[in-house]
Amino acid sequence: MGARPPVPGGRCGLDGTVNLIERPTAATIETHGLRKHYGRTLAVNDLTFTVVPGRVTGFVGPNGAGKSTTMRMILGLDTPDEGRALVGGRPYRGLRTPLRHVGALLDANALHPARRACDHLLWMAHSNGIPARRVDEVLDQVGLATVARRRAGAFSLGMKQRLGIAAALLGDAPVLMFDEPVNGLDPEGIRWICGLLRGLAAQGRAVLVSSHLMSELEDTADHLIVIGRGRLLADTSVRDLRAQASGGRAQASGGRAQASGERAQAPGAQTQASGERHGLEQISLEEAYLRLTRDATEYTATEDGT
Numbered sequence: 001m002g003a004r005p006p007v008p009g010g011r012c013g014l015d016g017t018v019n020l021i022e023r024p025t026a027a028t029i030e031t032h033g034l035r036k037h038y039g040r041t042l043a044v045n046d047l048t049f050t051v052v053p054g055r056v057t058g059f060v061g062p063n064g065a066g067k068s069t070t071m072r073m074i075l076g077l078d079t080p081d082e083g084r085a086l087v088g089g090r091p092y093r094g095l096r097t098p099l100r101h102v103g104a105l106l107d108a109n110a111l112h113p114a115r116r117a118c119d120h121l122l123w124m125a126h127s128n129g130i131p132a133r134r135v136d137e138v139l140d141q142v143g144l145a146t147v148a149r150r151r152a153g154a155f156s157l158g159m160k161q162r163l164g165i166a167a168a169l170l171g172d173a174p175v176l177m178f179d180e181p182v183n184g185l186d187p188e189g190i191r192w193i194c195g196l197l198r199g200l201a202a203q204g205r206a207v208l209v210s211s212h213l214m215s216e217l218e219d220t221a222d223h224l225i226v227i228g229r230g231r232l233l234a235d236t237s238v239r240d241l242r243a244q245a246s247g248g249r250a251q252a253s254g255g256r257a258q259a260s261g262e263r264a265q266a267p268g269a270q271t272q273a274s275g276e277r278h279g280l281e282q283i284s285l286e287e288a289y290l291r292l293t294r295d296a297t298e299y300t301a302t303e304d305g306t
């Protein structure tokens with residue numbers, strides 16, 4: 001079925017729907033034994049995890065760990081050498097109207113620079129049987145309503161991120177996936193997206209989000225998939241990861257541990273049951289993450305940067 005071109009009228013100029021009936025998928029992402037090489041680089045190595053509905057799952061790992069590759073395989077943009085990825089129990093490539101099943105932002109620059117923001121979204125909506133009124137709704141939701149008719153190529157990185165998020169929201173999908181969505185966003189924008197992610201999960205959607213900003217994830221994610229060198233290092237709740245790392249710190253407490261304990265006292269830090277049990281101050285999620293991934297970090301700078 002071909003996409004219909006936009007017509008003038010209204011803020012984004014359209015009202016029309018292409019109806020494609022397809023059974024909605026469940027709100028899950030599953031990977032089973034995913035493996036992917038690029039030449040001699042083993043980017044993803046026997047990766048199995050499930051993202052469940054109703055919570056924000058952070059997808060974290062050092063640079064080059066394989067997060068983007070995994071997300072591309074989930075979206076059928078890369079083919080695994082082994083294993084499979086399913087969205088709502090089905091392979092992405094088998095979905096006729098994929099935006100209705102999974103909304104994703106992988107690369108904010110993946111847009112036609114000469115196309116107006118609203119037209120970019122209208123084409124996506126048409127090809128996925130999504131009512132055109134959703135375009136105005138999502139532009140409002142991401143704060144781009146006033147620049148809807150501007151060419152996307154002239155957008156700043158932060159504006160492109162918002163447009164990418166709008167595209168992900170377009171299909172009202174039960175599964176959402178964002179690859180470093182806070183890149184380029186200002187502090188207000190970062191706060192906004194953290195709230196948005198929590199809200200989407202509270203509606204019962206499965207939300208998978210990669211980020212290097214552990215402090216933001218600490219307040220946003222309920223669960224973490226941690227990978228390093230393509231392998232699964234942890235599939236754990238945020239609470240358990242911090243509690244476990246804090247337990248480990250008890251054997252090696254010192255000045256550094258004291259410092260991280262102080263940080264955990266900051267507003268917003270969660271009280272951890274096991275920490276209280278052992279009479280420990282909790283370390284931050286960032287510290288827990290660094291401990292977990294220190295042997296799986298490929299690219300580290302020397303201390304003085306030389």
Ligand SMILES: Nc1ncnc2c1ncn2[C@@H]1O[C@H](COP(=O)(O)OP(=O)(O)OP(=O)(O)O)[C@@H](O)[C@H]1O
Nearest residue numbers: 038041042043061062063064065066067068069070
């Ligand atoms: N198209 C490609 N061709 C060759 N190698 C690739 C390609 N895409 C990824 N890789 C390699 O695969 C590995 C995993 O990369 P990937 O981008 O998935 O990691 P990442 O966890 O998303 O990293 P970052 O946090 O830095 O974005 C890296 O060694 C990377 O160089």
